[in-house]
Amino acid sequence: MEAIFLSLFEKGLIHVYTGNGKGKTTSAMGLIVRCVGHEGKVAMVQFMKGWPFYGEIKGLSYLPGVELFRTGSDRCFKKGEHTEVDLREARRGLEIAERCLTDPKYDLVVLDEINVAVHFDLLKVSDVLNLISAKLASIEVVLTGRYAPKEIIEVADLVTEMVEIKHPYQKNVLARKGIEY
């Protein structure tokens, strides 16, 4: 894959998918589908996703060359109300991400919901900036989650904001198995 990603760039790019609309994690999963379609090796490191998202976990398990690392507790919390466990889990995710982003076997590394982990003060912006700056040139990295800090947007090559135009949540409907998770 190196040849593929480096064919037109001197380095693997930094993507950010943010915004309040649907399609951030799903876009990253779509990139994973394309990447494995080219025999690429992928690591997806999930933050704040201790609760089992069965659809993602099982669906990704069908794709060769994809490793999924899930971190986070299984409970939701308001900003400022995180526990030691939440901090420890985010730190664990950061360490896994550091290992993956410096391992030449990977072509694509997805840091799922890492923007949200920063927003919830589980990680510092500087943690993420250091993580990205230390990555191997050959590796393409994708950061997902709403609330992407401007410092991360500044260093990114490719930023898409998913804007919610219309959503059934507006009709007070809950997340649905198979679509939202």
Place this chain on the structure above:
Amino acid sequence: MEAIFLSLFEKGLIHVYTGNGKGKTTSAMGLIVRCVGHEGKVAMVQFMKGWPFYGEIKGLSYLPGVELFRTGSDRCFKKGEHTEVDLREARRGLEIAERCLTDPKYDLVVLDEINVAVHFDLLKVSDVLNLISAKLASIEVVLTGRYAPKEIIEVADLVTEMVEIKHPYQKNVLARKGIEY
């Protein structure tokens, strides 16, 4: 999957992914990953994609229960400069979509780039509206592509606009194998 999709809604929803940013087709592919993770059956009908997008084709081939139907010629053209072949291929895609959306075996049907086919006058908005109104209640449908017409946005349950905040194309870089296709 019916039970899954109908557990909180009286019908499968109509999703639209539009806008000029990255992540429309990839989001649809991510939904496919989740759907097959729940043993769902999926049809992806692609419009104006006769040119082989190997990453998508091979990547999706790893997912059980996913059928890919590709239509369109392998050439690009400006709006108003389409040929009989382009029209015939779009019509063929519409017919495949009609069959899939009325086949109870499918849980999710993706109409990839159908919005663009309408924008390029290969299909009429009324063709797509009729298509959607005829779908089985149990089937979730996703329409992708920039230029989604307002009539389609009106009937959709869930609309996300992908907004390009930053893109390497701004630096005059071409599409890259493994990421854009």
